Amino acid sequence: MTPAARLSGAIDLLCAIQNAPHRPADAVANNFFRERRYIGGGDRRAISTLAWDVLRAWRRLHWHLRADLRYRHEDVSPRLLCAAMLHFVGQPLSSIQSLFSGERYAPAPLSEREMVMLEALEGQDISSEKQPLPVRLEYPDWLHPYLVEDFGDRLEEEMRALMGAPSLDLRVNLLKGTREEALRRLRREGFQGEPTALSPWGIRLEGRQPVTVAALFREGLVEIQDEGSQLIAAAVDARPGQRLLDYCAGAAGKTLALAMTMENKGQIVACDVSRVRLDGATKRLRRADVHNVTRHLLSEGDKWAKRREGQFDTVLVDAPCSGTGTWRRNPDARLRLTEEDIKELCAKQAAILDIAARLVRPGGKLVYATCSLLGAENGKQIEAFLKRQEAYTLLPAEKRSILLPEELRQEALFSLTPHGFGTDGFFVAAMEKMSQG
Numbered sequence: 001m002t003p004a005a006r007l008s009g010a011i012d013l014l015c016a017i018q019n020a021p022h023r024p025a026d027a028v029a030n031n032f033f034r035e036r037r038y039i040g041g042g043d044r045r046a047i048s049t050l051a052w053d054v055l056r057a058w059r060r061l062h063w064h065l066r067a068d069l070r071y072r073h074e075d076v077s078p079r080l081l082c083a084a085m086l087h088f089v090g091q092p093l094s095s096i097q098s099l100f101s102g103e104r105y106a107p108a109p110l111s112e113r114e115m116v117m118l119e120a121l122e123g124q125d126i127s128s129e130k131q132p133l134p135v136r137l138e139y140p141d142w143l144h145p146y147l148v149e150d151f152g153d154r155l156e157e158e159m160r161a162l163m164g165a166p167s168l169d170l171r172v173n174l175l176k177g178t179r180e181e182a183l184r185r186l187r188r189e190g191f192q193g194e195p196t197a198l199s200p201w202g203i204r205l206e207g208r209q210p211v212t213v214a215a216l217f218r219e220g221l222v223e224i225q226d227e228g229s230q231l232i233a234a235a236v237d238a239r240p241g242q243r244l245l246d247y248c249a250g251a252a253g254k255t256l257a258l259a260m261t262m263e264n265k266g267q268i269v270a271c272d273v274s275r276v277r278l279d280g281a282t283k284r285l286r287r288a289d290v291h292n293v294t295r296h297l298l299s300e301g302d303k304w305a306k307r308r309e310g311q312f313d314t315v316l317v318d319a320p321c322s323g324t325g326t327w328r329r330n331p332d333a334r335l336r337l338t339e340e341d342i343k344e345l346c347a348k349q350a351a352i353l354d355i356a357a358r359l360v361r362p363g364g365k366l367v368y369a370t371c372s373l374l375g376a377e378n379g380k381q382i383e384a385f386l387k388r389q390e391a392y393t394l395l396p397a398e399k400r401s402i403l404l405p406e407e408l409r410q411e412a413l414f415s416l417t418p419h420g421f422g423t424d425g426f427f428v429a430a431m432e433k434m435s436q437g
């Protein structure tokens with residue numbers, strides 16, 4: 001594809017994202033490329049990169065383009081956003097104008113009005129001290145007081161780290177081979193990667209390499225999983241022979257890692273309320289050679305949980321959450337999140353925790369995790385849980401997982417952030433249910 005055709009693709013993709021305001025952008029993009037199978041891998045990456053750069057700079061681009069208040073929100077079209085983004089990454093206006101040539105596969109020429117709007121950007125940087133903090137750091141206005149409370153002086157550095165592109169991490173499936181073996185195979189297949197600093201099974205790839213086409217991925221030797229998510233699985237410390245419940249298993253991202261630390265021995269039940277997500281787990285479990293997982297679809301009025309009270313050695317609650325820790329990957333999610341969502345999510349998390357608490361056997365463990373950065377969904381949620389559920393305490397030091405690096409074993413609960421650890425944002429709390437009597 002020519003650069004102009006790629007630009008056209010990015011504009012079309014952003015239009016598709018804009019036309020589906022309630023759907024996550026990555027789901028829209030998957031659909032977009034499925035319907036355009038003629039677009040090859042390199043072109044796909046170029047199109048997505050520009051579209052995602054725009055999504056990551058959404059508030060700042062709108063701030064610039066609507067600096068002249070005569071312009072309405074509708075004037076800021078995906079065409080203009082892409083052109084402005086190209087300007088801010090250093091392309092001269094004349095070369096941007098030549099991409100909008102109107103020739104075959106190229107976007108239509110820039111109108112006079114569009115040119116005026118773009119010319120006004122000359123000599124400016126995308127971030128400006130004049131922008132209010134939520135604009136400069138790309139988060140919704142209403143979230144500001146929450147972030148001030150949670151991060152205090154660290155707010156700027158934490159939120160800035162969340163604006164960058166994420167790393168691409170793999171987890172080596174020890175059921176199929178070692179990390180050294182996986183690194184050797186990756187190099188042989190032309191990929192560049194290094195062992196992760198914190199996860200014992202992780203490999204961090206350089207840039208965005210098309211690893212899903214690699215033979216070692218298709219064979220199940222590696223799985224795509226952020227290092228932070230791997231560390232949540234490490235915190236669970238699932239051992240061979242145990243009976244474990246992954247209560248919000250989704251498409252089994254963490255279940256796979258738990259089955260690995262259990263060496264495929266014992267039993268994992270993977271539950272979720274979403275059939276689509278649980279179905280998505282089947283193929284991944286097969287590819288990874290995992291045999292000790294059964295799945296259960298939770299439904300309203302389901303007696304399943306009632307019948308299994310006190311039966312599990314460990315229950316993991318990887319709770320539905322705001323996903324604020326994954327904003328590097330899903331920058332569009334910032335635009336959809338509302339204060340009402342946070343309130344609803346907190347209530348849901350508390351309800352799930354209370355059900356899960358009953359499923360743990362006396363002396364067993366409950367692990368709560370989110371990919372949120374917000375105290376309301378994390379520390380405060382656990383504080384309230386421990387007040388409600390007197391049988392539970394935070395896991396004592398001697399029982400914490402030795403799969404975790406020393407620095408993460410100091411407390412029974414910890415947070416990971418892109419700024420602090422170079423991972424997605426995660427929170428985990430490990431608790432123990434006291435034995436009766």
Ligand SMILES: C[S@@+](CC[C@H](N)C(=O)[O-])C[C@H]1O[C@@H](n2cnc3c(N)ncnc32)[C@H](O)[C@@H]1O
Pocket residue numbers: 247248249250251252253254255271272273274277298318319320321352371
């Ligand atoms: C953070 S995601 C789980 C991600 C998954 N554990 C992984 O590692 O890939 C949260 C999951 O909770 C599920 N969920 C939402 N409400 C639930 C409920 N009331 N009970 C159990 N699962 C629920 C969602 O369908 C979603 O799959």
